[in-house]
Amino acid sequence: MGTALVYDDEMTKYKLLWVDPVCEPEVPERLQVSHQALVRSGLAGCCVPVPVREATDEEILLVHSEEYLEGVKKTPFMDLEDLMAFTQQYGDVYFHPNIYHCAKLAIGATLQLVDSVMTGKVRNGMALVRPPGHHSQTSQANGFCVFNNVAIAAQYAKKHHRAKRVLIVDWDIHHGQGIQYCFEDDPSVLYFSWHRYEHQSFWPNLRESDFDSVGSGKGAGFNINVPWNQVGMGNSDYLAVFFHVLLPVAYEFGPDLVLISAGFDSAIGDPEGLMCATPDIFAHLTHLLMNLAGGKVCAVLEGGYNLTSLAQSVCQTVQTLLGDPPPHPANLGGPCESALESVHSARSVHKKYWSCLQHAAAPFPEEPSTKTCRPAQQDGSQGPQSNGGGEAQKEAIVWPEPLQRDAPSVRTALVLPDAVACADGCERFSPAEGPDSMATAGLRKHFLKESEDGVNVKLLYNITALVGQMEKNEIRNGLALVPDVSMATTLLTSTSLSKRVLVVWVGDGLVPAQVLEDEKTLVVHISSTAPHEAQSKYYVPITLKQGCGDTVGLMQAALGLLLPLGYQYAPGLVLLVRLPGCRAREDLWLQLTGLLQGLAAGHTLVLVQENETASVGITASCLLGNAAPSLGSLAAPGPEDVESFERLRLRLQTDWPLLQTTAPDKR
Numbered sequence: 001m002g003t004a005l006v007y008d009d010e011m012t013k014y015k016l017l018w019v020d021p022v023c024e025p026e027v028p029e030r031l032q033v034s035h036q037a038l039v040r041s042g043l044a045g046c047c048v049p050v051p052v053r054e055a056t057d058e059e060i061l062l063v064h065s066e067e068y069l070e071g072v073k074k075t076p077f078m079d080l081e082d083l084m085a086f087t088q089q090y091g092d093v094y095f096h097p098n099i100y101h102c103a104k105l106a107i108g109a110t111l112q113l114v115d116s117v118m119t120g121k122v123r124n125g126m127a128l129v130r131p132p133g134h135h136s137q138t139s140q141a142n143g144f145c146v147f148n149n150v151a152i153a154a155q156y157a158k159k160h161h162r163a164k165r166v167l168i169v170d171w172d173i174h175h176g177q178g179i180q181y182c183f184e185d186d187p188s189v190l191y192f193s194w195h196r197y198e199h200q201s202f203w204p205n206l207r208e209s210d211f212d213s214v215g216s217g218k219g220a221g222f223n224i225n226v227p228w229n230q231v232g233m234g235n236s237d238y239l240a241v242f243f244h245v246l247l248p249v250a251y252e253f254g255p256d257l258v259l260i261s262a263g264f265d266s267a268i269g270d271p272e273g274l275m276c277a278t279p280d281i282f283a284h285l286t287h288l289l290m291n292l293a294g295g296k297v298c299a300v301l302e303g304g305y306n307l308t309s310l311a312q313s314v315c316q317t318v319q320t321l322l323g324d325p326p327p328h329p330a331n332l333g334g335p336c337e338s339a340l341e342s343v344h345s346a347r348s349v350h351k352k353y354w355s356c357l358q359h360a361a362a363p364f365p366e367e368p369s370t371k372t373c374r375p376a377q378q379d380g381s382q383g384p385q386s387n388g389g390g391e392a393q394k395e396a397i398v399w400p401e402p403l404q405r406d407a408p409s410v411r412t413a414l415v416l417p418d419a420v421a422c423a424d425g426c427e428r429f430s431p432a433e434g435p436d437s438m439a440t441a442g443l444r445k446h447f448l449k450e451s452e453d454g455v456n457v458k459l460l461y462n463i464t465a466l467v468g469q470m471e472k473n474e475i476r477n478g479l480a481l482v483p484d485v486s487m488a489t490t491l492l493t494s495t496s497l498s499k500r501v502l503v504v505w506v507g508d509g510l511v512p513a514q515v516l517e518d519e520k521t522l523v524v525h526i527s528s529t530a531p532h533e534a535q536s537k538y539y540v541p542i543t544l545k546q547g548c549g550d551t552v553g554l555m556q557a558a559l560g561l562l563l564p565l566g567y568q569y570a571p572g573l574v575l576l577v578r579l580p581g582c583r584a585r586e587d588l589w590l591q592l593t594g595l596l597q598g599l600a601a602g603h604t605l606v607l608v609q610e611n612e613t614a615s616v617g618i619t620a621s622c623l624l625g626n627a628a629p630s631l632g633s634l635a636a637p638g639p640e641d642v643e644s645f646e647r648l649r650l651r652l653q654t655d656w657p658l659l660q661t662t663a664p665d666k667r
């Protein structure tokens with residue numbers, strides 16, 4: 001299934017007609033450069049074009065009042081003086097004779113996207129729209145927003161597509177208070193927003209943008225605010241919030257639709273955000289959401305005012321929606337102290353609403369720290385500093401162009417015993433030439449018992465050749481059914497050319513000593529017992545009392561432990577090994593297969609015992625890029641499991657700072 005792109009240049013045909021420094025950044029060029037970048041990169045051509053339409057009054061009234069709508073309806077006929085007067089009643093926004101038309105198109109574009117995704121015409125998509133929406137409220141325009149595109153889309157999806165649970169992820173750097181107000185007491189819409197806050201000193205300066213606004217009445221717990229109390233937040237800060245706040249709760253919520261209020265003023269270079277996260281981070285944020293809701297993800301443009309980082313970030317997002325491998329995560333450090341406080345505060349106030357946080361979040365933090373996050377830049381200058389939101393940055397902020405993300409010609413190759421049929425869409429891997437006598441001798445000497453017949457030599461040779469082609473980016477990923485997954489793992493880690501190999505060892509069974517001792521491997525072992533007492537930072541035993549059949553425990557361990565470790569380790573190859581007798585549920589196994597593809601530029605090899613032919617088809621389908629089926633809402637993880645996860649976190653977080661969920665001196 002494809003990726004929709006909804007855009008019409010009619011939405012560029014309004015602009016600021018008078019002097020107002022606050023509104024200056026919201027220019028038509030924002031849409032033009034974004035769309036142009038998608039066209040020039042070839043990404044637009046890979047998308048399914050979906051036409052825009054005007055929203056109907058009825059759709060606008062899903063969120064807005066009649067009197068507000070009647071007022072806005074008059075603006076096309078207003079002269080400059082009346083437009084300015086009409087604008088005066090609202091904050092940080094401007095009107096134009098054509099903005100009402102464009103605002104209806106922005107909603108219509110968004111609803112067209114929701115229709116395309118919810119009816120299965122496409123898998124996911126992006127709507128490039130302006131005016132943005134997330135600040136507008138029942139009866140008022142605000143923050144460049146006229147109608148609340150995403151809030152209307154959520155109501156529309158519930159009403160017309162019987163969506164039961166809608167997740168809204170607002171990664172724009174401003175708080176979408178309009179969305180928060182709309183769903184304050186609505187448990188069917190989970191609204192998540194991070195936003196520049198600086199202890200309420202940043203616009204829109206609302207007390208209710210802080211982390212303790214959790215929603216009210218039946219909606220309590222369904223509003224998650226993560227305030228950024230310092231500028232300069234970077235890739236590690238954003239990922240930490242996804243791993244330790246958003247994703248655990250999102251998986252517990254189990255949405256059947258994900259709407260992204262995709263503002264890119266949270267990217268480096270933006271004059272509003274003053275953050276440091278680079279455009280490629282949006283590839284990872286998007287990827288991490290794409291296995292929710294069966295992949296039904298709609299990204300809708302909100303803000304973004306640096307035309308260069310905006311265009312790059314839009315491309316990173318769309319390229320990931322299209323299924324291209326995310327870039328290698330840049331050398332990630334740990335989240336800064338201020339970010340950790342925000343993570344800790346959000347987890348603390350939400351622990352009573354979300355069982356995934358129940359035993360994890362520690363008690364409330366004390367006074368916020370005033371330590372500046374970012375050490376002075378190399379040249380001694382400070383990073384972007386907030387000068388009270390006054391004049392924009394003096395010196396230009398520069399960052400590297402996002403790396404090319406070439407999708408290998410072969411997406412998924414399978415190494416299967418001849419008797420096992422190949423899954424459709426994949427190809428059976430068979431290297432041009434077989435093992436030469438040297439390779440055969442090597443394999444026989446190290447890996448085969450004398451009794452083994454020739455077929456295994458060929459099979460073992462094939463998996464090393466497959467990994468070789470993955471590491472040369474000729475093949476993206478693969479699945480191999482082998483006689484002995486332990487031996488295959490030992491062989492592959494010893495022959496891999498990657499500097500780092502992440503081995504995800506799922507099931508009860510010892511990890512081969514040679515793999516453990518190999519200094520280029522990180523082994524994350526998920527099982528019912530911790531077999532090795534190894535205290536090495538490169539062997540991480542995650543234990544589940546009920547074993548791998550415990551879907552909730554395994555999922556929460558994957559989100560809060562495995563993924564942070566994997567992203568911090570930044571492997572060149574990921575081996576996902578399913579041990580014989582492993583009882584991980586199929587849909588959970590697919591979530592792992594899907595999420596791990598965010599690492600190593602998608603070079604994931606799944607190793608399964610050859611008698612487990614049943615999982616070939618669905619695993620292959622996931623490796624081909626089809627979203628893993630939704631797990632639905634998750635129950636509570638076992639308290640003792642969560643406590644053992646937290647003990648593990650405490651032991652490892654010094655070596656792996658992306659595991660942290662609380663600021664150092666708060667522990």
Ligand SMILES: CC(O)(O)NCCCCNCCCN
Nearest residue numbers: 092132143174203302303389
């Ligand atoms: C869609 C959006 O969230 O990007 N709108 C941002 C509106 C910003 C209003 N100006 C604040 C003044 C302080 N610099």
Ligand SMILES: [Zn+2]
Nearest residue numbers: 172173174303
């Ligand atoms: Zn914004």
